[in-house]
Amino acid sequence: MEDPSYGQRGTKPYMCGVCGYRTAHKCHLSQHTRTHTGEKPYKCDQCDYSSAVKSSLNKHHLLKHTDKKPYLCGECGYRAALKSSLSAHIKIHTGEKPYKCDQCDFSAALKGNLNQHLAKHTGERPYKCDQCDYSAAKKTTLDRHLLLRHTGEKPYMCGECGHRTALKSSLSLHMRTHTGEKPYKCDRCDYSAAGKPTLYKHHLSKHTGKKAYICGECGYRAALQSSLLVHMRTHTGEKPYKCDQCDYSAAQTSSLNKHLAKHTGEKPYKCDQCGYCAGRKGTLHRHYLLKHTSEKPYICSECGYRTALKSTLSTHIRIHTGEKPYKCDQCDYSAAQKSSLNLHLAKHTGEKPYKCDQCDYSTAQKSSLNKHHLLKHTDKKPYMCGECGYRTALKSTLSTHMKIHVYRRESLQG
Known part of the structure; x- marks a missing residue:
């Protein structure tokens, strides 16, 4: 649908007739329309992946079907297949968070993280699970839910201990239990974490002092909504x-x-x-x-x-x-x-x-x-009485034994 204001400087003449989305470019409208139709014309020739946008197919090919990671971080040696991934990674070191929420003081290093945050204000969860009543604000979150809850597949295995997981990202995080790697550093103390969500939780609970979430049953306060939800189960008895x-x-x-x-x-x-x-x-x-x-x-x-x-x-x-x-x-x-x-x-x-x-x-x-x-x-009796040489395997037993001597001394003094 083309808007009558076409040609005016700074306008977005192309509008989606389904949701009102507007754009300055006709090709962007065509791409957007596929979010409603589900059309994915770009097919991978090496697996069953398909995409609505050609650039997404190119990214998929680089990430899944090549081992090339030409982009290198000069700070820590991290390598990436995509220049955009390296740019996003570098923000870990610089602390840059250019994407600002216009409804609160939240800011993010990635636009995707801002979009995810905005869903908390709108409550919108457009992605629905077709096997249960779960819904998500992001398609990737729905895909993760399907893998974890409905397929049972765990294709990623740790070569160190045999641990299996449904998600490649979960395997990468698990591997840090063996390597000890903690790439996410707190900029206010010497804390470091294996995962970014863990660092974020640390920051909220240790450095903000804010406990915005309150239990209506007992007044318990928490810095994290997830902590309050876990706490509520002490009242409901829920064990999911x-x-x-x-x-x-x-x-x-x-x-x-x-x-x-x-x-x-x-x-x-x-x-x-x-x-x-x-x-x-x-x-x-x-x-x-x-x-x-x-x-x-x-x-x-x-x-x-x-x-x-x-x-x-x-x-x-x-x-x-x-x-x-x-x-x-x-x-x-x-x-x-x-x-x-x-x-x-x-x-x-x-x-x-x-x-x-x-x-x-x-x-x-x-x-x-x-x-x-x-x-x-065992024959070990490491605990010995200094009064009589009595030996025992348990510290608590020695403490009980010592009372015999205390009682005898008190009796003699009495």
Whole structure:
């Protein structure tokens, strides 16, 4: 459809009759119309890919069917098949974010990221899944959903550990668990991340101080909408993430991943100071703080208790407040710690997932399995009483034993 104002300087005479989109060039209108018709006349001669625009086909060919990456970043050695990809990458180093939102103070390095952000203001989700009621603001997000939820295919495999994934980008991110690469740097502290979304979350939660998302049930505040959604599940009891090997379900994908390590036994994170290995990076970091540093920067203002972990202090403070936010959905039991609730739930289910590999013992707690192993399958007794030479495998047993001497001394003094 051609507008009567054609020929006037600065006008956009070509208008889409379906949605009102306007452009200065007839060829751009033809391309745009294909978003409504679904027409994709440009076909790849090496696979079944097709595109509405010839330039998209050229990009596809470079990215998928050649190994050429002629564009090199002078800062870090990153290589790209497309000049536009290198330009976008360089903005990581320069911090340039030229694309501004006209409705808030958001800015982005890429136009695509701005368009994705704008959908938060409009709420528009034009891309619909034909297999469920999911909809997305971006076609790539819908494609990702289809791969993850409806195909079951995981064609990308890690050569180091056999981990499989549906997405090439997920494999690239996973590989950084082996290489230790963290290319995304925080410009306000020494934090770095393997993935850009992780860096963005860090920035919001650590450097803005803003907690715009509020729980209507209990007043909990969060910097991230995703954090609030996860929190809400403590009220609703929703556990959408299911284990495909047992009946376990979780409120968070990270909890499911932690659980899956019980089935695979995979522990890719190695301590560089001892032989400790962990299934999760966070667990390794916790180990390092507890075992290899003497720093305890977190202090309780009530009693002076000190700890290496912020989460431990938060749990400790509940001793003073009496808060028990973790509720059992089968009885009136509540707990200050999630681990205590999980232990309690095992009484209802009878589940004992921790199995001894040397006998038929099983238990609901990993710590109980560790104690069992020390007491029954090793001769090690590293804890010794300085009073009488008594030795034991467990520190807690030595503490109990020491009370005998304290009681005897008190009796003699009395």
